Amino acid sequence: MSAAVLTKVAHAGSKRLLADVSAMAGKDAVAKIPAIDRLEAALGRDFADRLVAALSDKRADSRA
Numbered sequence: 001m002s003a004a005v006l007t008k009v010a011h012a013g014s015k016r017l018l019a020d021v022s023a024m025a026g027k028d029a030v031a032k033i034p035a036i037d038r039l040e041a042a043l044g045r046d047f048a049d050r051l052v053a054a055l056s057d058k059r060a061d062s063r064a
């Protein structure tokens with residue numbers, strides 16, 4: 001493909017992507033379940049809480 005064709009395709013794709021993202025952010029967007037709730041459902045509350053606590057401690061250590 002020529003550069004001119006790629007420019008036109010990319011431009012149209014960018015507009016489509018922007019429209020899709022805008023639609024997701026609109027009023028009809030479904031509320032996302034918080035990550036901790038998804039972890040608890042998948043792993044169990046106790047393990048999910050310990051995992052988040054351990055990762056939070058590790059992140060705090062790396063900042064120091």
